[in-house]
Amino acid sequence: MPAPLPISTPISTPASTPIRPRRSALYLPASNPRAIEKARTLPCDIVVLDLEDAVAPEAKDEARAAAIGAIAQGGFGPREVAVRTNGIDTEWGAADLAALADSKADAVLVPKIGCTQDIGRYEEALERAPASLQLWAMIETCEAVFNLPALAAMARTTRLSLWIMGTNDLAKEMRAQLTPARTPFLPFLAQAVAAARLHGLTILDGVCNEFRDLDAFTAEARQGLEFGFDGKSLIHPAQIEACNAVFSPDAQTIAWARSVIAAFALPENQGKGAIRVEGKMTELLHRDQAEQILAVAQSIAELA
Numbered sequence: 001m002p003a004p005l006p007i008s009t010p011i012s013t014p015a016s017t018p019i020r021p022r023r024s025a026l027y028l029p030a031s032n033p034r035a036i037e038k039a040r041t042l043p044c045d046i047v048v049l050d051l052e053d054a055v056a057p058e059a060k061d062e063a064r065a066a067a068i069g070a071i072a073q074g075g076f077g078p079r080e081v082a083v084r085t086n087g088i089d090t091e092w093g094a095a096d097l098a099a100l101a102d103s104k105a106d107a108v109l110v111p112k113i114g115c116t117q118d119i120g121r122y123e124e125a126l127e128r129a130p131a132s133l134q135l136w137a138m139i140e141t142c143e144a145v146f147n148l149p150a151l152a153a154m155a156r157t158t159r160l161s162l163w164i165m166g167t168n169d170l171a172k173e174m175r176a177q178l179t180p181a182r183t184p185f186l187p188f189l190a191q192a193v194a195a196a197r198l199h200g201l202t203i204l205d206g207v208c209n210e211f212r213d214l215d216a217f218t219a220e221a222r223q224g225l226e227f228g229f230d231g232k233s234l235i236h237p238a239q240i241e242a243c244n245a246v247f248s249p250d251a252q253t254i255a256w257a258r259s260v261i262a263a264f265a266l267p268e269n270q271g272k273g274a275i276r277v278e279g280k281m282t283e284l285l286h287r288d289q290a291e292q293i294l295a296v297a298q299s300i301a302e303l304a
């Protein structure tokens with residue numbers, strides 16, 4: 001567990017944020033052995049073995065055993081492996097959390113959190129787990145969207161390190177419609193990103209259910225990139241390549257980042273806060289962004 005940081009300490013600066021590609025997080029039902037086998041070969045950055053909504057009640061115990069077995073067996077290479085548990089108040093939640101506390105999973109992803117006390121209960125359930133086990137949480141309830149800053153602040157005192165938006169559950173609770181433009185969710189998407197950044201959390205966008213329509217998927221992924229998400233959660237292998245492409249800095253962006261850093265390093269620009277680069281006003285904050293972009297690009301290059 002990290003040592004608590006005062007709330008005023010920004011922890012999302014380029015220098016202090018560990019960079020790890022988290023462009024694509026593929027869910028699969030842990031009850032599907034073929035999907036688990038396939039995930040070991042797919043180019044996603046994160047594999048999420050689901051015990052919750054993708055698994056029928058009668059298959060929950062079997063799915064938990066399969067997830068634990070798959071993690072023990074390994075073979076996931078550089079991918080982070082998370083397991084999404086059932087809610088702590090369901091009949092399966094306690095057994096899921098106990099099994100994962102003893103596992104070598106990278107993260108436990110918990111569903112439908114609402115308030116800081118929920119995070120506290122998951123933290124307590126994972127008390128004896130190694131410090132390397134991260135706590136990830138779904139943002140997918142109306143209660144959570146009104147508690148975003150307080151929930152994000154839990155990252156300073158607990159294992160909490162990443163959020164994933166759950167737009168299907170949010171749509172269900174709000175009785176909203178999941179349209180391609182995602183208009184009803186835009187305020188919450190922006191606020192969730194801002195809260196995550198305030199406290200140094202990684203944040204991934206929700207899934208696009210239209211897995212046969214890659215144009216629709218790509219448009220939604222680009223929207224997520226514009227909002228500032230680090231990556232997107234996925235439901236089908238066909239979505240991975242497009243997702244990785246959207247969330248990887250392209251050649252033009254990398255070239256811009258290099259030229260900003262080079263320009264600020266020139267002797268004539270020492271001590272200046274604002275300079276001209278490629279005909280545009282460029283400030284030290286843009287150099288910070290450029291460093292972040294190059295760090296992400298480097299971490300992606302290291303995967304190859």
Ligand SMILES: CC(C)(COP(=O)(O)OP(=O)(O)OC[C@H]1O[C@@H](n2cnc3c(N)ncnc32)[C@H](O)[C@@H]1OP(=O)(O)O)[C@@H](O)C(=O)NCCC(=O)NCCSC(=O)C[C@H](O)C(=O)O
Nearest residue numbers: 027028029034035038050053054166167168169235236237
């Ligand atoms: C959506 C699916 C049920 C579609 O399944 P299917 O029609 O069988 O897919 P394909 O025939 O196209 O599959 C082709 C091959 O790819 C493998 N496959 C399919 N999906 C996955 C996957 N997710 N991971 C790994 N491999 C996958 C198939 O096995 C085929 O392989 P092969 O035999 O070699 O040809 C299905 O894609 C699926 O189950 N997806 C995941 C669903 C899931 O996990 N849902 C829960 C998470 S989403 C969520 O809950 C969101 C959030 O909480 C919210 O509220 O928004």
Ligand SMILES: [Mg+2]
Nearest residue numbers: 140166168169
């Ligand atoms: Mg959900």
